[in-house]
Structure formats: C-alpha cells, structure tokens
Amino acid sequence: MYLDSLEIFGFKSFADKTKINFEKGITAIVGPNGCGKSNIVDAIKWVLGEKQAKNIRGEKMEDIIFAGTDQRKPLSLAEVSLVINNTNRILNIDSDTVTVTRRVFRDGESEYMINKSPVRLKDIEELFLDTGLGKASYSVMEQGKIDLILSTKAEDRRYIFEEAAGISRFKVQKKESLKKLEDTTVNLERLNDIIKEIEREKDFKAKQAEKTKIYFGLREKYKKNDIALQLLRYRDFQKKLQKVTDDRQRIFDEREELSKKVALISSENENDEKRKNDIQLQLFEWDKKLHTYTVKVEDIDGKTSRNKQLIQQQQQRIETTTLRIKEIDEAIKRLTEEKEKNIEQSHTIVKNIVNDKEQLENLYTHRKKKIQNIHAYRDSIEQKKQAIKDLETTVKKLRESLEIVIRQLVDAIEKRKHELESSEAQREQVRERIHAALTGAEENLHKALHNLSLNLVNEAMDAIKKIDFMALKQDIQLFENYEDGFRSILFDKTGIHAQKEHLDSNIHKATTDIEQLRNDINQLEVSIRSEQEELEEVNNMITRVEKDLSKNENEKAWIDKHIQTIERQIIEDTKQKTHLENEIQRITQNINELLKEIEHWQNSLVEFNEKSNELKQQIHELIAKRDEIDKRIIGRKQSSKK
Template identity: 30%
Template sequence: MTRINKMVLHGFKSFAKRTELLFGERFNCILGPNGSGKSNIGDALCFVLGRSSAKALRAEKSSNLIYNGGKAKKPASFGEVSIHFDNSKKSFPVEDQEIKVTRIVKQSGQSVYKINDKTKTRNEIVELLSAAKINPDGYNIVLQGDIIRFVEMSGIERRQIIEEISGMGVYEEKKEKALRELERVDEHLKEAEIILAERNTYLKELKKERDHAMKYKELSDKVNTNKASYLNIKILKHEKAKQKLLDEITEYKKKLEKLQSEVDDQKKQIEEKKSSITQITNEIEQKGEKEQVSMQREIEKLKVDVATQKTKIDTYKNEIVKVKQRKQQLLSDLKDNEENIAKLSREKDALAKDVQKKTSEMQQVEVQLKKFKEKRGIDTATDIDKQLEEIDKVSDEKQKEITQLREQQQNMLREKDKLEFQLNNIEEQIKKVKEVERENAGQITELKNKKSLFKNTILGLNSVLTKDSELAASLGDARRKLLMTQEEYSKLNARNMVVKESSMQNIAVKKIMECKTKNVIRGIHGLVSDLGKVNAKYSLALEVAAGNRIQSIVVDDDKVAADCIKYLKSNRLGIATFIPLNKIRVPEKNQNTDIKKILKSEGVHDLCTSLVKYEPQYKNVFLHVFGDTIVVNNIDVARRIGIGTARMATIDGDLCEGTGVMRGGFREKKHGVGFK
C-alpha cells in the first residue's frame, strides 16, 4: 500500500492561502460543516494525480479551479496542489524516500506538472503513479455519487468496470493506438511512393535538360571556332583592301599636289586683280567723296521723317479702334439697364398687391380670434393641457411595464430552448452508449485471439518504421541533390543571358560603326573610347569610371540617333546607346569646396575629365560620361579621403561611389573596348 504523508493546497478553489494537510498511518477522516471545503480536498487529490476532465472536478473549465477571491478579497493568479508520498518501501521506481508530485494551473487553463520540484509532462507523472498502482481515472478514488451510480448501473457496465480494474482496458487502448499508428505508417508509405514517382519524372526531365546543355556547349564551342576562322579570313581581306587603299591614297596625293600648284597660280592672279580693283575704287572715292556725304545725310533725314510719320499713323488707328469698341460697350450697357428698370417696376407692382392681400387676411384672422376667445375662454384651455400631461405620464408607466414583461417572456423562452437542447443531447448520448454496448458484446470473445496477433503487429510495425526512416533519409538526399542541380542550372542560365546580351550589344555597336565607314548613315562620330586619348597609366581607372558609357556612340543630333535606332530595330541587331551633340546636357559644375581640397591631397591625381585629351566639340560628352569622378592611387587613399564624399576611381580598377557603395577586386586583363 502506498501511503500519503501530506498534501499542500495554495490558491485552489476555496483554499486561498497555503494550507497543509497531514495524514496519519491509519484511516484519515475529514470533518466540517457544509461549504467548508471537504469536497474540494477530494477534488484537489484527483487534480494533483492528473485527472484531465474539469467537469469531473466540478468545474466548467480548468481556470475556474483557481481561487476567485469572492466579493471582497483579491483572486489568486494560479492554483497549486502538492502531494507527498512515502517511498520507504520503494513503491515508486525512485531512490528518494519521499516523492512530491505537484500540479499548477494558470489563468489560461494550462497545467504544469512537477516531480520533486522538477518540471515533467503529464504522461511521465501518470507512468510514475501507475508504477505504484495509482490511476487518476481509476476506481480507487470514490467521489460523491459514485456509490449510487455503481448500484444503479447495468451488468454490462459493471463488467466493463471490472475489465478496467483488471487491466484489460489498457491493452485495448494500446491495441487501438497501434492500429492507428499502422494506418499512419501506411499513409506515409503511400505519400513516399507518390513523391518518389514525382522525383523520378523530374529527374528524367533534368537529364534531358542536362543533355540539351551538353549539346549547347558543344555547338557553342564549334560556333566560337568558326567565328575565329571567319574573323581571320575577314582580317586577311581587310589587310588586302588596306593595301589597295594605301596605293590609291598615294595616287590621290600626287593628283592633289598638281591641283595645289594650279590653285596657287590662280590665287596669284586673283591677288593681282584685287589690287587693280582697289586702285580704281580709291580714285572714284577721291573724286565724289563730298557729294556722296551730303546725299547720305539727306537720305538719313528723310528715312527718320518717314518712320515718325508711320508711327503716328499707327497710334491714331489704334485710338480710333478703341473709341469704336468703347461706344459698342456703352450701347450694350444702356440696353441692359433699360431691361433691368422694366423688371424692377414689374416686381414693385406685384409686391404692392401682395402687401394689400396680407393686410386683409390679418384683419380677418384677428376677428376670428376674438370670436374664439369669447366662446371658449382661456382658463379652460390650461386645464385641458394639465389633464393631457397626466394621461401621458400614466401611458409612459404602462409602456415601461409592458416592455419589462416582454423581456421576462423572452428570457423564459430562451431558458426553455436551452433545457430542450440539453435534453436532446442527453437522449442522443444515451442512444450512442446503447449502440456501443451492442457492438462491443461480440468483440470481447475475439480479444483473446487478437492478443497473439498484437505482438506480431508490433514487430511488423518496428520493421516498417525502420524502412520508413531509411526512405526518409534517401528522400532527403535526393532533395538536396535536386536543389543543388537547380541552383547550378539557374546560375548557368543567368550567365548565358549576360553573355547573349553583351554579344548583342557588341554586334549593334559594330554594325553602327560599319554604317559609318560605308557612309550608310551620316553624322556618326564614333565611340566615346575612340574620341579620347588617355595615358596608359590611367586607362583602367578611366574605363571603370566610365562604365557602360564608354561604349556609347556619339552622333551629330537626335535625328541621326533615331535613324540608327530604327536601323537596329528593323535588322534585329541588338541595342546601343547614342549621345546626340545637340541635345546632351552638361551637368552643373560642383561648387563643393571639398572636391578642391581633395584634389590637393596626397595620392590624388586629377579629375577624370582633365586626364582625357579630346577635341573641344566633345567636351559635353566627356563631362556626361565622367562627371566629377576623381582618380586616386588606391583604395586606402580613397578611405583616407572619406568614402561617400566624392566619386573616386583607383588606378588598379576599384570604384567608390558618391553614395558610399564600393566595387572592386581582382580584374582579368581583357582585350575589348577601352581608351587608347
């Protein structure tokens, strides 16, 4: 027999303060008047042993087990019950001499279980108590009404209780639990088969994509080799054409020299004729100089007189037009005023008639009032008003009584509906219990046969679980590999897109430059990189500072740029950036004194625009490309100056933006578009 040493209650039901109950070695009896808390001690015992049903503890929900404070006292924040068992006979599988089991319920309804002040789960406490043959839902605790219920129950119900006491009910629960677990395992296996089938199809698709990628790689290698051979053939052709052009240039130079000599002869003849013309003009001026001066003065005077007369005529004409317009306005205002006067006179007559009617009506009303007062009298009217007020008060009181009666009627109807609903629920529960009794009557005989099957199912379950874990591990590996392949595919796809876009841009630039050489589109000056000359020391820094703008094409005006864009669209040759000289806007010069200080500091070379040599007509272009970017020695110099104070490019190819963004690292030497 397991003996209880003591039980401690704090904040549980009617026990607001900490209450300690000591139990003797023999029978213990709790006595007290009604409402003193005797039944609450029994509820506390069931509560601490782990009974989960709040209704069995005579409460609607778990939070109602906490002391509510009554009307005057403060309610408790939690309810706690601890029970101390004697373990001197080692009834519990623990070496401690005394076992303390604690259960705490919070305002949220959540319960916390402890064994010897260490937090545990409910299952751990139930297992510990079952080792000492204590069951919180068992029949070793007899509560109020249990004896009457045992006497009144049927034979089948008593047999079920005997089975539960003997331990057969536990095996039934374990059997049902095992069957449920088997069903779950079957569902997991089916899901795993479906996922495996999907993964197999997906792997096949990935294999096809890999084969396509391999083919694409082979074809791209072939295309690159063919491109190289094609470019070599083109280079040889261009060299031959270049040689021919050089021969033609030498011939044209000889012809130019001949023509230049002829031009020089013609210039000498022109100069001789000019000298003769100057002599003749000098002679004419000497002879008629005085007459010309007098005639010139008279002509100027006449011109002045004509101009003054013209201005006077214009002013007179303007004044005549203004007078005519003013006359028309005055005539229109006259007409409007006459119409308004006529309207006002009509309104005046109508108002006079209305006034006469109103005065006559007022006189008639006064006569009628006098007659009414003489017949009825004023005092009787006040009595009638008082009676009406009293009647209104009585009617309001009656109306309030009617509303109260209606509210009571509605409350009674609601209570009636609740009782009917509860009765229906009880009847349904009784029917269900009877049906369960009929169904389980035949199954009791089959229990003995299923005991042997139960062990076999457990063994099969263990083997299935091991297989399930192996399948889950293989599935996890397959998913990881799949994710790796997807990531590699997305990276390759992104690289492919970048390569395609850059190749299309290079093709577009080449085609536009071919149009320039073939004179298909006039007004093309060339690439930004071709229009400026840079020292080799600063070429990388300036290329990084320029970025993609280095591949921009400079043209005369926006019309030429539009023609080039149309040409690229119609032939599907890609995209290119154009800078029209007539529309390019020069950024305002930064008046910040910090840039002037930066240019004077150590490790700073100069502004990018100052390190490029270009023709004056391209000044706005290079200001647009570089802005206020400064060239410095390295990233340490940029940090010393201050990241974010200005846009800085280092000689080894790192870039610090004015916003504070830094971009740099290792750069491979590549042959492409750059300053020369």
C-alpha cells in the first residue's frame, strides 16, 4: 500500500485544482520556504481526519478555505482527495485503489467520502487503524516533527510506537468499549433511580386508590339522597298545581260573567273604537313619516358635520404633506450637495492613489537596485576573500621556498668561509674583513631564518637588510680571480642570492596585495552597510506609502458606497415627493366632492323641514279628535261600572 496521488482544491494556498502524483520511492517533499510543502502535509493530515485547526496551522476550520487575493475571489469550500494504492488489500476495501475525500464549507458543514460514497469521520479513522496512516501517525512527518518527537516525553512518543506495533486499533476499540460500559453503568444508575421513584409513587397511588374507593361510595349515597329529595319536591309541586288549577277555574267563571257585561258596553263603544282606530292608524302613519323626515334631517346634519370634519382633516393633511414635501426638497438639495462633495473627495483620493502607486513603483525599483548592489558587493567580497586565500597560500609556498634558499645560502657561505681561512697570507687582512662580514651576514641570515620559522616576515626582512652586501662586494673584488665561485653564489643573476631577492620581492608583493584586498573588503562592507541603511529607509518609505495607499483605497470604497447610498436616498425621496404631490391632488379632489355633497344635503334639509312642519300641524288636529273620542268611551265605562 502506498500513496498514489493527492488532489487539492481550495485548500489554503491551492486556489486551483492541483494533482500531485507520488511515484514509488518518493518519501519526502523538499523545496524553498513558502513553496507549499507544509500545506501539502497539512492537506494529507486533514483528509485523514484531523479535527483541530491549530494542528494544521489555523485558528478555526474555515481558515483552511482559500481566502482570495486582490485578483481572485475567495472560494466557498475546500476539498482534498487522497488516492491510495490498495492492490495488496491492506485496507479492508475490495478495490485496487481507495480514494478518501473530505470537504468543508464556509458555514462549517463537512463531508467525508470513501470511493465517492458518503461516510462518517469515524469510518475513515477506523479504516486507517494499524496501517501507519492517520492524522497523527508516524508515516507523515512535517518539518521539525522528528526533532519534536525526539525531544518529547516517553508518554507522548508512545502513540507512535503503538501505531507502528499495530495495537492502536485495539486501544480505540478498548476505549469505545469502556465508554459503552460507562454509558451502561450510567443507564443502570438511572434505571435504579426510576425504580425507586416508581416504588415511592406506588405507595402514593395505593393511598389515592383507597381515597377514590371512598369517594365513589359517597357519590353513590349522594345520588340516592338526591333522588329522594327530588321525589319529595315533585309531590309538593303536585299539591300546589292542584290548588292553582282550582283557582284558575274559579277565575274563568267570574270572567264569563264580566264578559257578558262588557259585551253590552262594547257594542256601544264599537263604533267609537273603530273611528279611534282609524285616527290612531293615521296618526301612526303620519308619525312614522315625521320620524322618517326627522331621521333624514338628523342624518343630513350628521353627514354634513362629518364632511366638514373630513374637509378640515384633509386640509390639515394637505398642510402636513406640503411641509413634508418642503422637507424632502431640502433633504434632496442637501444630499445632492453632499454627493457632489463626496465625488470631489473621491477624485482627490483617486489622484492620491495614482500618486501612491507611482511612488511605490519607483520605490520598488529603487529597492531592487539596492538589493542588487548589496548582492554585487557581497559577491565581490567573496571573490576578494578567495583571492586573499589564494595569495596566503602563495605566500606560504614562497616562504617555504625562501627558507630553502636561505639555508642553501648559509651552507654556501659556510663553505666559502672555510676556503678563505686556508688562503694565502698576503690576503689575510682582506680575508679577515670578508670573514667578519660573512660572519655577521651568517648571524643575520640565521635570525631571518628563525623569524621565518616563527612567521615573522617583517623581522626576517629587517635582519636581512642589516647585511652590508655592497661593502662585502668591494672586499671580494680583491679576490676576483680567487673567489669566482663565491661571487657566483652571492651576485650571479642565477645564483642563490638572486633567488632569495626574487622570493623576497614576490612575498612583499603578495603581502601588499593581501593588505589592499582587505582594505577593499572593508570599503565594500562600508558600502554594504550604507546600502542596507538606504534599503531600510526605502522599506520604511514603502511601508508608509502602502499604508497611505490602503487608507486611501478604503476611504474611496467608503465614499463610493456612501455616494450610492445618497443616490438611493435621493431616488427614494423623489418617489416619496411624487407620491405626496399625487396625494395632495387626490385630497383636493375629495374636498371638492365633499363640498358638493354638503350643498346637496343643505337643499334637501330645507325641503324636509317644510314637510315636517306640515305633518306636525296635521298630527295635532288628529290628536284633538282622538282625545274627544276617548272622553266619550271613558264616560260610558264609568256609567257601566255604576
């Protein structure tokens, strides 16, 4: 089993869909800082079930979704698919490849799939148990993880060894079993509490059942007593009913006698009653008509009053609406002025933004040039350091050669000194001078050789300069014929002394070159510090200009949004003004219609008042006739009673 490929879309910096193929043998991902190595590792850990955002370098899970840039919009989801080669069937799925997919949306909802089938996070975790794969397993090591593992406590490293040993599945199962056992224990405790509660309620219910039994016995006794009481009431009512029936019969007999007497009087009053009824009927009709006129008059008065109130209300509405229109006009004027002012500010800010961008472009170019200068200076320093190293190597070789030449020169002088000691007597004096000069030269050369062995070049050069070769040359000229070999040693162009002088010259030149190169390096370092100071100043200026640019862009966005708000408000106020003007026209039309109705009702009121006065006069005349008939009828009734 091995990782076949990884598909990433919308996860952190991977805005586009990216597929990474893992061929056999790939065990690590390397690259420069910021190229996305850690994001790939985070994607693998996340798709394998990582639930803590901080473990994948985020504060919350929504942070892993691509947040967008100046050129690209943010995405609404992040998706990672891990394709695993399962030809050896290590994973418990009957498929050669297993694709594990995880999605997360900005609302916090997550989806998990295995081979495009929805599953739970727990299913993914169980699938990779004991396989070495997992959100915190040893198979995925991000940068610095190995050092962290080696420096952690033994308890913290135990999980990795358990995963490698293949016992993590059993630990998870044990943990789940213990949790189920704990839940079962809690449920048993709850059942015991419920049983105790039921037992307490059982005693209470038994007492209630006893009380209920007593209640039903008392209710049955109450029903029997109530029936007996109703029976007694019924018998008493029967007695009273018989008495009332007897009284009623007696009254009927008395009424029969009175009816006969009344019949005589009624026959006399029949004609008067008929005339009275006719008058009463006519009075009723006229009174009804008068009431109709009165109602109409009151209705007209009410309508007139209501219309006047409506007219007054409508006029007040017109005044209020007119004031509102005036306020809207002032608001539109104020908003228009504010809009023009904001537009002017926006144009000013746009100019500032353009200037800031141009200044930033110049600063970026200047910073790039400074960085290039620093790199060039550093490259030159490295070259000069290498040249110093090469020259120091050359000086070392020259010193070794100089040491060899000086030793050869000492040996030659020593040999020639012995030859001079055995020369003729006549040249004894010259020989002694030469001997003394050679002895001094020998001592100085020994000092120079000793100083060279101690790496004291300047002291060695001083010791050599003390030798007076010119005086020695003059003395030796006396022995030209005798001392040809000695001269060749000291003064021949190809002799040992000439070789020493040549080496001295080369060492001095190399030392001078090294000193010059070191001075050049010091000067370059001064230039680098100067360039770095200027670069820091440029970076500070870039930071200030970028802040100004960001501030101007935010201010322009706010002003543009405010201008849109003002335009919407102006449109809304204009619509409201038009609506109010139409409302005034409608109210004015209603007032005119109400005035016409009032005029019509006033004319009707005059007509109804005239008819009402005529009916009142006729009603008074009929009432007088009715009263005269009533007097005759009353007189007959009084006569009949007597």
